[in-house]
Amino acid sequence: xxxxxxxxxxxxxxxxxxxxxxxxxxxxxxxxxxxxxxxxxxxxxxxxxxxxxxxxxxxxxxxxxxxxxxxxxxxxxxxxxxxxxxxxxxxxxxxxxxxxxxxxxxxxxxxxxxxxxxxxxxxxxxxxxxxxxxxxxxxxxxxxxxxxxxxxxxxxxxxxxxxxxxxxxxxxxxxxxxxxxxxxxxxxxxxxxxxxxxxxxxxxxxxxxxxxxxxxxxxxxxxxxxxxxxxxxxxxxxxxxxxxxxxxxxxxxxxxxxxxxxxxxxxxxxxxxxxxxxxxxxxxxxxxxxxxxxxxxxxxxxxxxxxxxxxxxxxxxxxxxxxxxxxxxxxxxxxxxxxxxxxxxxxxxxxxxxxxxxxxxxxxxxxxxxxxxxxxxxxxxxxxxxxxxxxxxxxxxxxxxxxxxxxxxxxxxxxxxxxxxxxxxxxxxxxxxxxxxxxxxxxxxxxxxxxxxxxxxxxxxxxxxxxxxxxxxxxxxxxxxxxxxxxxxxxxxxxxxxxxxxxxxxxxxxxxxxxxxxxxxxxxxxxxxxxxxxxxxxxxxxxxxxxxxxxxxxxxxxxxxxxxxxxxxxxxxxxxxxxxxxxxxxxxxxxxxxxxxxxxxxxxxxxxxxxxxxxxxxxxxxxxxxxxxxxxxxxxxxxxxxxxxxxxxxxxxxxxxxxxxxxxxxxxxxxxxxxxxxxxxxxxxxxxxxxxxxxxxxxxxxxxxxxxxxxxxxxxxxxxxxxxxxxxxxxxxxxxxxxxxxxxxxxxxxxxxxxxxxxxxxxxxxxxxxxxxxxxxxxxxxxxxxxxxxxxxxxxxxxxxxxxxxxxxxxxx
Ligand code: BGC
Numbered sequence: 001x002x003x004x005x006x007x008x009x010x011x012x013x014x015x016x017x018x019x020x021x022x023x024x025x026x027x028x029x030x031x032x033x034x035x036x037x038x039x040x041x042x043x044x045x046x047x048x049x050x051x052x053x054x055x056x057x058x059x060x061x062x063x064x065x066x067x068x069x070x071x072x073x074x075x076x077x078x079x080x081x082x083x084x085x086x087x088x089x090x091x092x093x094x095x096x097x098x099x100x101x102x103x104x105x106x107x108x109x110x111x112x113x114x115x116x117x118x119x120x121x122x123x124x125x126x127x128x129x130x131x132x133x134x135x136x137x138x139x140x141x142x143x144x145x146x147x148x149x150x151x152x153x154x155x156x157x158x159x160x161x162x163x164x165x166x167x168x169x170x171x172x173x174x175x176x177x178x179x180x181x182x183x184x185x186x187x188x189x190x191x192x193x194x195x196x197x198x199x200x201x202x203x204x205x206x207x208x209x210x211x212x213x214x215x216x217x218x219x220x221x222x223x224x225x226x227x228x229x230x231x232x233x234x235x236x237x238x239x240x241x242x243x244x245x246x247x248x249x250x251x252x253x254x255x256x257x258x259x260x261x262x263x264x265x266x267x268x269x270x271x272x273x274x275x276x277x278x279x280x281x282x283x284x285x286x287x288x289x290x291x292x293x294x295x296x297x298x299x300x301x302x303x304x305x306x307x308x309x310x311x312x313x314x315x316x317x318x319x320x321x322x323x324x325x326x327x328x329x330x331x332x333x334x335x336x337x338x339x340x341x342x343x344x345x346x347x348x349x350x351x352x353x354x355x356x357x358x359x360x361x362x363x364x365x366x367x368x369x370x371x372x373x374x375x376x377x378x379x380x381x382x383x384x385x386x387x388x389x390x391x392x393x394x395x396x397x398x399x400x401x402x403x404x405x406x407x408x409x410x411x412x413x414x415x416x417x418x419x420x421x422x423x424x425x426x427x428x429x430x431x432x433x434x435x436x437x438x439x440x441x442x443x444x445x446x447x448x449x450x451x452x453x454x455x456x457x458x459x460x461x462x463x464x465x466x467x468x469x470x471x472x473x474x475x476x477x478x479x480x481x482x483x484x485x486x487x488x489x490x491x492x493x494x495x496x497x498x499x500x501x502x503x504x505x506x507x508x509x510x511x512x513x514x515x516x517x518x519x520x521x522x523x524x525x526x527x528x529x530x531x532x533x534x535x536x537x538x539x540x541x542x543x544x545x546x547x548x549x550x551x552x553x554x555x556x557x558x559x560x561x562x563x564x565x566x567x568x569x570x571x572x573x574x575x576x577x578x579x580x581x582x583x584x585x586x587x588x589x590x591x592x593x594x595x596x597x598x599x600x601x602x603x604x605x606x607x608x609x610x611x612x613x614x615x616x617x618x619x620x621x622x623x624x625x626x627x628x629x630x631x632x633x634x635x636x637x638x639x640x641x642x643x644x645x646x647x648x649x650x651x652x653x654x655x656x657x658x659x660x661x662x663x664x665x666x667x668x669x670x671x672x673x674x675x676x677x678x679x680x681x682x683x684x685x686x687x688x689x690x691x692x693x694x695x696x697x698x699x700x701x702x703x704x705x706x707x708x709x710x711x712x713x714x715x716x717x718x719x720x721x722x723x724x725x726x727x728x729x730x731x732x733x734x735x736x737x738x739x740x741x742x743x744x745x746x747x748x749x750x751x752x753x754x755x756x757x758x759x760x761x762x763x764x765x766x767x768x769x770x771x772x773x774x775x776x777x778x779x780x781x782x783x784x785x786x787x788x789x790x791x792x793x794x795x796x797x798x799x800x801x802x803x804x805x806x807x808x809x810x811x812x813x
Pocket of ligand 1: 046100147224225484485
């Protein structure tokens with residue numbers, strides 16, 4: 001970092017106008033440049049599952065990693081760190097300086113719409129995984145951005161919600177992962193849209209204390225996109241950079257506020273200093289270039305790493321002697337479900353990228369069994385949700401005949417200003433030449449099924465949809481939201497149906513007028529006729545009955561798990577429960593793969609042969625799942641979040657503000673802590689996950705006595721009692737049943753993964769930091785640690801802790 005005097009000299013060189021100009025983005029993703037101090041712009045991009053780069057363009061593909069729940073499910077920090085550095089290399093390839101990840105908000109409610117994008121329900125696990133990702137990203141000279149500071153744990157009314165949370169829960173639960181990210185050296189923190197305890201986070205004193213004063217954060221605080229709606233309040237707070245730009249609530253308004261003395265000049269100078277410091281770190285200041293990064297690994301190595309990560313995050317919830325499958329004993333395998341071909345590799349919203357290539361489960365299984373066994377695919381009932389965006393699998397560009405669509409930009413008289421071939425009809429940021437008035441997408445459909453097709457168009461304002469000479473839709477659709485992600489990335493889909501005959505080549509023409517403030521996005525989708533459900537279930541059962549094993553993939557739809565809205569239920573929908581039941585009744589050797597980012601209800605979970613969670617597994621998902629199914633890799637995952645049997649059982653669910661307020665009345669007790677306090681049993685506990693072997697927990701040993709403030713280690717002896725080598729994630733929880741203050745019934749404090757051969761005994765050493773025993777004293781406004789006895793528990797999940805010991809904690813001094 002440059003020394004303080006030098007930074008002072010640079011700041012002195014800037015006029016008040018120049019300083020203020022630096023504090024708002026130059027466009028959607030870039031910061032402003034300032035030649036007077038040789039500051040070049042830097043580029044930010046979402047994260048967290050891949051680096052999209054500064055445009056939403058399907059021609060600019062990205063490596064797609066498993067989504068955050070899957071990463072946390074690995075309980076493997078070195079692996080997550082490697083994936084972080086892969087993200088950074090992607091960022092370097094795309095000219096990106098700051099990756100807008102990790103998302104450190106918590107799985108407070110299973111209904112949280114961005115659940116898939118957050119790591120876990122637990123502050124400690126989230127902090128560790130988040131810190132690993134930060135270290136990995138930043139190891140290659142790319143900054144990570146910890147978001148969304150803070151308590152931005154659900155999506156309903158996310159721009160206005162005022163989260164009411166007690167000081168103790170705020171410190172111990174919601175701020176804790178950010179504290180861990182700052183300790184790991186994170187260079188950027190993103191302030192969320194929401195308010196906390198009456199103050200919007202972009203104007204909150206939390207941006208100063210604890211962030212800068214207690215934790216020593218010296219990086220840049222950036223606003224979430226469009227989160228800043230006031231000038232003085234936010235400028236006086238610890239926020240440094242308003243995104244996107246160039247318009248925004250600061251600019252000239254901030255300049256005038258400084259002149260009037262409403263915002264101190266020192267506050268502006270401090271922001272500029274943070275930006276210059278980060279510019280220096282990024283190699284965007286002065287004559288120095290970006291420091292070189294590690295060379296990019298070969299594409300095959302990248303794919304192998306992403307595949308390994310997806311297998312490592314796959315959680316085996318139940319196995320009744322079905323997995324792993326032995327290829328030698330299989331003649332026919334049935335792969336069932338629409339998600340077997342359209343495996344959902346990522347969640348929806350700003351995190352979305354255009355993956356290089358995606359391996360669905362069916363491809364993965366076929367790849368593994370080619371030449372060895374027959375693979376039969378039956379799609380089962382159609383999935384609900386909006387029709388998928390058109391692409392080369394369903395249509396061609398009517399101009400060139402190439403797979404894809406023709407994108408045209410028209411002026412007010414309908415005259416073409418620009419036309420280009422595109423691979424798909426999900427166009428979020430088409431280039432707009434001067435005079436642009438209408439975006440048009442033309443597609444020559446190549447239907448293979450006759451019947452009632454569903455067509456969809458997404459966007460705001462005047463839109464129309466024609467199929468040859470049939471007008472399917474024409475209307476004005478008012479924008480009913482201010483949420484930038486809903487306007488620009490996932491506008492609502494309007495659907496219509498029309499009869500289509502297989503073998504014809506109908507021309508679909510979709511148009512959207514570009515009224516001010518309606519965004520640029522237009523997405524056109526189509527879905528073939530929905531098969532009769534009973535017939536689809538019969539076909540699935542028949543295939544299962546005549547196969548040696550049936551693999552069923554079920555999952556959520558684009559409507560279920562997405563940024564910008566919360567879920568309203570946890571059901572699978574689309575007759576997927578009936579599908580599993582029909583298949584399991586036909587063949588006891590049924591393996592179910594759940595393709596979702598967060599919890600869903602699995603009412604048949606005790607009736608199937610084996611149950612795997614794939615999460616949103618990233619681009620190599622299908623190949624990784626095949627590795628697990630056929631025993632090439634052990635399913636490495638453990639649940640990063642407690643999985644309820646039904647939504648009604650979950651102790652914390654509420655995501656709907658009342659009178660604008662969302663009360664976190666459960667205090668410290670989210671996730672497994674809430675279940676333990678309520679005395680309820682979930683379907684699967686936090687930490688649960690099976691490998692292909694079994695383990696005995698034999699002995700726990702640790703110090704009988706400690707002094708307040710001391711970190712410690714415990715040793716857990718485990719024995720591999722099964723037939724194969726394996727990896728076990730040994731977890732440690734703490735409890736203080738006789739404490740003078742309130743504590744969770746028990747809380748997660750650390751873990752260690754061990755490997756052992758069949759029959760081998762190994763010892764896991766689990767380190768517990770001293771801070772695991774501290775609590776926030778609200779009255780004194782500081783951390784305290786109570787002396788007295790506490791218990792250490794060790795086991796395989798929050799609900800299964802067979803070993804325990806007592807430790808006496810002595811007061812210090
Ligand atoms: C999301 C952020 C994201 C930003 C930029 C916002 O709507 O909340 O997570 O980084 O958009 O895409």
